[in-house]
Amino acid sequence: MEHKASVLENLADVRAMIKRHKRNDTLFAAIGLLCLMFGLVTLMLLFWQLIADGYPKFNIDFLTEFPSRRAGRAGLLSAWVGSLLVMVVTFLTAVPVGVAAGLYLEEYAPKNWFTDLIEINVSNLAGVPSIIYGLLALGLFVYMLDFGQSILTAGLTLGLLILPIVIVSTREAIRSIPVSIREAAYGVGATKWQVVYDHVFKYSYGGILTGIIIGMARALGETAPIITIGALTFIAFLPPSPITTEPPFLNFEWLSSGFTVMPIQMFNWLSRPDHAFHVNAAATGALIIIVTLLMNGTAIWLRYKIRKNIKW
Amino acid sequence: MQAPVQLTISPRLAKNIRRNVKERMIELILMLAALVAVATTFAIVGVLLYESLSFFKTVSVVEFFTDTQWTPLFEEAHYGIMPLVSGTLTTSAIALAVAVPIGTIAAIFLSEFASHKTRETIKPILELLVGVPTVVFGYFALFFVTPLLQSIYPELPSFNMLGAGIVMGIMIIPYIASMSEDAMRAVPMSMREGSYAMGATRFQTAIKVVTPAAVSGIVAAYILAISRAVGETMVVAIAAGQQPNLTFNPLESAATITAYIVQVAMGDLPHGSIGYQSIFAAGLVLMAMTLSFNIIGHWVRKKYRESY
Amino acid sequence: MATVTTAIKAEARDLNFFYSNGARALKGISMPLYENKITALIGPSGCGKSTFLRCFNRMHDLYPGNKYQGQIVMHPDNTNVLDAGVDPIEVRMRISMVFQKPNPFPKSIYENVAYGLRVRGENNKRIMDDKVEEALKGAALWSEVKDRLHDLAFNLSGGQQQRLCIARALATDPEIMLFDEPTSALDPIATANIEELMVELRSKLTILVVTHNMQQAARVSDYTAYMYLGELIEYDDTDKIFTNPGRKETEDYITGKFG
Known part of the structure; x- marks a missing residue:
């Protein structure tokens, strides 16, 4: 210089x-x-x-067999069924609660300390390590509420875990709806809920869906909180079927059933000294990655499409 | 000017009670949903404190923070959290040493050098990679990175903090790159134009104008990344070892706070035992660490959002 | 003051309005709206004309902290629509509004017009079909869209979108229609269409229109009010305002010396 x-x-x-x-x-x-x-x-x-690494196990038997002491025969049946059932509970808790909370915070909440408190809470919850949710579930769901180490406990835990993701994406989607649309609806005499449901919610549906998919993908891959609530790793049975042949055709016993999920099965297999099990672990890992990448990819594609289609 | 007269309200314009009650009910239900978030926080803090209090009835706080051994499950039990903290900090430090430089340079490249098309392609891929489940990364640490390191340094144990830390770093690169890139994109174009107009090159503009302007956003990304590394569980539980070890030597095997919780949870500890309570005390320390990083991170980020 | 030959549909009585930041946007405004007439509000931007217009259908209720003082009395009910006991939703069902920029919903043309009926709980398809057709005809849009009622409203041109918004406001048979600078986002041909439409609508309802375009006020309105800094400076027959204003301020604004 x-x-x-x-x-x-x-x-x-x-x-x-x-x-x-x-x-x-x-x-x-x-x-x-x-x-x-x-x-x-x-x-x-x-x-x-x-x-x-997992290629040798890429066959249909791997999905239809229970885990076994013999690596060659061991399969993922109980794990993927467990994952599916846990995800059902997670979806049913996180989606309604998360979307409702997002709608409340964006459309209803007055600007005051109480709303600030909720907002700070949501952003902090998003940063809480997943294993802490596991401790919460262990103390609260497993013992205090006595849900046991069940599908219900796991689903609720993951539901709380992805709640911030659903809330934040709902709010972001809602924010892109212009004020003029809301005023137009109020202008013809709509009530607040009619404006929120007929317009705000319906037009931000795609964005909300994006957040839900990302959240569900996260829940599918989460391991630590499920281990913490003490999920069993060797499950050679399926939970009772949710659908029965007799009226009322629905059965809720599966909620209290023991279970395992795919990431836990993978963790279990890769912790074994026998190398043959590592092939199973790799195959499971590949499956988890493929499914989560597909889910996240769909969400990102959806978001891209929505951005391109915005007309206001 | 006419003085306002009190008028009656015609029934056609009067408040519709039924509709108003229904609207209030809906608002109440939505508010309850929002309160779930608050309840979750209180429940987390409540459960951690409740179980930790029982733990601290047996173990003094002084011992907890000064004892150099953590062996709650042994006959001769020691309850010093420091070995777990050292493991946590060492693995996190390695992860950041990998992720911060690579992630930042990648972000500068993506934001200032890459063509629009490249950026539009790479950015979604980064977001995609942020969502990969961490248990998979544990597999990489154990079966690829550690064997690779062992071929360079044969004395390295199979479970070691170096391999776990490096993989955690690779895992965090997309996170730092994506968030830092966002911060740099938020720098107004006029600033860059000002720099180019003075005859500066891309590199000079990136280093001397854009990066300083985006610094708080970038720093926020680092801090949130630290919080992520500290709270990360599966990679370290799988690859760093299960033995509490008061060391900062990355070549050794050591348990982190999270790995300890996993180890205990995998076992069959009776509810209410000191071992059971110890994971909540460990969790409380973890929560305090990540929470402080998150608060600082959000605070820094909020500051940069306000600046434009 | 103009000689009163027609009935008063609504009147503001000593109306004050305060925004949530405490700013007093309207200062003691009293003026009538005559039934089946078009009343125009003119004045420089920021003079409070849009604020005044939005008091009529209680649009300010949507944002917390806003405060009304005084009355807007609607006839024949002889009710102050600003009264706390009055339901703003009932008010908006009878006093509809057309906005500055066309703001159709991202729904079909049909659903846009039908929405006002739907929020009233109307589900009968035949009634709805009739009402939609009637409203679209009333907004001079029917012939252009009758073959594509289920197309997205966004595919219409700007002028067509604004007429669709008028149809949407018409579908529920309002008694008063508020226009907030309805042509400011439109080209001259679309503007002429809307102006023509307003004059036609006058036989059915009472119109209050805010405009920043003095020629527009002169072309369409029967009465004109000139506002400045939240005050009503002058209110009279449009002809009188534009040919022989009673106040110096009005004359300055109209002749372009100011504003």
Whole structure:
């Protein structure tokens, strides 16, 4: 900097400096690309390796067999059924509560300390480590409320875990609805709830769905809270079927059933010393990754589509 | 000017009681849903404090923070949280050492150098990678990264903090890159134009104008990443070891707070025993650590949001 | 003051309005709206004309902290619509509104018009079909959209969207219709269509229109009110206001010396 004056006087020097700066530009661009690729390519390679490791188990038997002491015969049946049932409970708790809370905070809540308190709560909850939710569930659901180590407990736990995701995405989706639409509806005599339900909710449906899918994908892959509530890892039975042949055709015994889920089954298999089980773990991991990537991919695609279609 | 007269209200315009009651009911139901979030926080704090209080009836707070051993399940039990804290901090530090430089440089590249098309392609991929379940990363740490490190340094134990930390770092790269890129994108174009107009190059503009302007957003990303690393469970539970070990040497095996909770939960501890209570005390420490990072992170981020 | 030959549909009596920040946006406004007439509100931006208009259907209730003082009496009910005992929803069912920018719902053309009926609990398809057709005809839009009633309203042009919004407001047979600068976002041809429509609608209902365009006020309205800084400066026959204003301020504004 102290040579500034002289540099500017000499055209050749200026050109040399520009050349040097341009070289820095290129150099940094190269380093930047390298860093970006390191992040992306390493992860891609790892996923690829996982799929390759688990490849021998990519067959239908793996999905229709119970876990077994013999690695070759062991399958994922109880785990994927468990995951599915837990997800049903999670969906039924997180979605109505989360969407309702989002609607309340964005459309109804007065601007006061109480609303601020709820908002701070939601953003803090989003940052609470998942294992803490496991401790909450262990203390509250398993023992105090005596739900046991059941599908109900697991579903409620994951429901609370993804609640902030659903609330935040609901609010963001609602925020993109312009005031003019609300005023138009009020202008023809709609009540607040009619405005909120017929317009605000219906037009932000896509954005809300995005958040729900991302939340459900997160719930599907969560391991720590489920381990913490003490889910069993060796389950060689299926919970009672939710649908029966006799009236009333619905059966809620499955809610209190013991269970395992896919990430726990994977954790169990990769903790075994016998390498044969690691193949099972890899196959499970590959399945989890594929399903979660598909879910998140759908959500991101949906969000992209909504952004493109916004007309106001 | 006519003085206002008190008028009667025609029935056609009077309040519709039924409709108003229905509207109030709906509002109440929605508010109850929002209160679930508050209730969850209170329940978390309540459960952690309740069980920890029983724990601290047996163990003094001084011992908890000064004892250098954590062996609650042994015959001769020690209750010093420090070995678990050291494991947590070491793995988190390694993760950040990997993720911060790579993530930041990747973000600068993406925001300032990459073409619009590249950015539009890479950004969703980053968001996609943030959602990969962490148990899968545990597998990578145990079966790829640690064997790779062992081929360089053969004395490395199978369970070690280095491998777990590196994988956690790789896991966090997309998170830091994505959030930092958001912060840099929020810097107004006019600032860049000002810099380019002075004859600055892309690199100079990125380093001297955009990055400083976005610094609080970037720092917020780091802090939230720390909180994520500290609270991360599966990678360390699988790959860093289960043995509490008061060390900051990444080449050793050591349990983190989260790994300890998993280890105890996997076992068959009776409800109400000191071992059972100990995971809540450990959880309370974890909660305090992540909460403070989150609060600082959100505070920093809020500041940068206000600045434009 | 104009000689009263027609009935008064509504009148403001010493109306004051305060925004939540405490700002007093309307200062003691008293003026009548004559039945089946068009009354125009003119004045420089920020003079409170839109604020005044939005008092009539209690639009300010949507934002907390806003405060009315005084009365807006609606006839024949002889009821102050600003009274706490009055349901703003009932008011909006009888006093409808057309906004500055066309704001159709992202629904079909049919559903846009039918929405006002639906919120009243109307479910009879035949009644609804008739009402929608009638409203679209009333808004001079029927011939253009009758073959595509179930297309998205966003696919219409700006002028058509604004006429759709008028149809939406018409469908529920309101007694008063408020227009808040209804042509400010439209091109001259669409503007002419809307103006023509307003004149036609006059036979059915009472109209209050805010406009920043003095020619528009002169073209369409029967009465004109000039507002400045929240006060009503002058209110009279439109002809009188534009040819022989009673106040110097009004004359300055109309001749373009100011504003």
